[in-house]
Amino acid sequence: xxxxxxxxxxxxxxxxxxxxxxxxxxxxxxxxxxxxxxxxxxxxxxxxxxxxxxxxxxxxxxxxxxxxxxxxxxxxxxxxxxxxxxxxxxxxxxxxxxxxxxxxxxxxxxxxxxxxxxxxxxxxxxxxxxxxxxxxxxxxxxxxxxxxxxxxxxxxxxxxxxxxxxxxxxxxxxxxxxxxxxxxxxxxxxxxxxxxxxxxxxxxxxxxxxxxxxxxxxxxxxxxxxxxx
Numbered sequence: 001x002x003x004x005x006x007x008x009x010x011x012x013x014x015x016x017x018x019x020x021x022x023x024x025x026x027x028x029x030x031x032x033x034x035x036x037x038x039x040x041x042x043x044x045x046x047x048x049x050x051x052x053x054x055x056x057x058x059x060x061x062x063x064x065x066x067x068x069x070x071x072x073x074x075x076x077x078x079x080x081x082x083x084x085x086x087x088x089x090x091x092x093x094x095x096x097x098x099x100x101x102x103x104x105x106x107x108x109x110x111x112x113x114x115x116x117x118x119x120x121x122x123x124x125x126x127x128x129x130x131x132x133x134x135x136x137x138x139x140x141x142x143x144x145x146x147x148x149x150x151x152x153x154x155x156x157x158x159x160x161x162x163x164x165x166x167x168x169x170x171x172x173x174x175x176x177x178x179x180x181x182x183x184x185x186x187x188x189x190x191x192x193x194x195x196x197x198x199x200x201x202x203x204x205x206x207x208x209x210x211x212x213x214x215x216x217x218x219x220x221x222x223x224x225x226x227x228x229x
Contacts (some may be wrong), residue, residue: 005046008227012220015228019211030211033077035203035221037062041069043225048074056097056219060086067092079161079200079219081134091115097161097200097219098124100136102148105155112154121149122161122200125183127176130165139183146191157191159198159216160184164206173206177213204228 012032020027036044037058044055048071057063058080067076077095087107090096099105099121112119123145126135136142142160149155160183164176180201188196202210202218210218 003227005043005224006050008224009047009050009052011228012223015208016211016218019208023212025211029216031217033079033200033217033219034224035079035219036066037080037221039221039225041066044070047224056221060089064089064092087111090119091117093119095120095122095158097122098134099149099155100124100134100145102145105145105149105152109152109154118154118156120158121155122159122198123149123157125160125162125180127162127179127183128165128172133163135162139186142183142187143190146187146194150191150194157194157196159196159200160187161200163203164201164210166205168205170209174209174213177201177210177215181214 016030017027020030033054033056034047034052035056053073054075054077056077056079063076075094076092077097078090078093079097081098082104084104084107087104088111090108091111096119108119123142124135125142126133126137129137136145146157149157160180162176162180164173167173180199184196184199198217199215200217201215204220204222207218207220
């Protein structure tokens with residue numbers, strides 16, 4: 001018999017609180033983003049009933065379908081790779097975690113300018129050097145991308161996102177989070193007029209390490225829907 005959703009959510013919140021305590025950080029310094037990709041509407045409605053309002057999706061078409069059938073006060077986050085030709089369908093998102101190309105930024109600016117809305121944007125950094133993953137892999141390239149995005153009035157820079165290698169080896173994972181934090185600090189020095197305070201890093205398998213290294217937003221899917229293993 002599967003653990004009730006409320007118990008799974010409580011377990012996530014308990015571990016999040018313990019990680020904050022170890023890092024000597026206030027609990028409200030870390031946001032919980034429910035990763036709902038591939039999950040049916042019923043699962044999202046269950047979490048909504050438990051008070052969750054921030055949902056993360058990987059595919060635009062799937063997210064758009066959910067946006068039309070779920071409550072309007074949900075804050076939608078696009079966390080998957082976004083191709084520029086999909087930008088026209090993204091007006092229902094409040095956040096994009098995965099911006100890594102100027103071309104995509106330009107397409108998004110056109111969409112959100114037309115809608116008279118703004119999009120919160122995180123630049124995606126490939127801090128683990130994995131060839132199979134998207135994201136900008138060095139600070140110089142991040143600075144060039146940040147400079148381009150800062151010129152677009154309907155995109156609001158809010159910080160950085162990364163996905164560490166999927167491994168239980170703390171010595172591999174934790175340095176990725178340290179690197180993202182240091183890159184955010186460097187960008188804050190170069191572009192002090194922009195907001196670099198959001199660090200989206202940490203998932204079910206590594207969010208506690210991420211919190212200890214400065215994460216302000218953790219992306220949790222498996223633990224919320226299947227529990228910890």
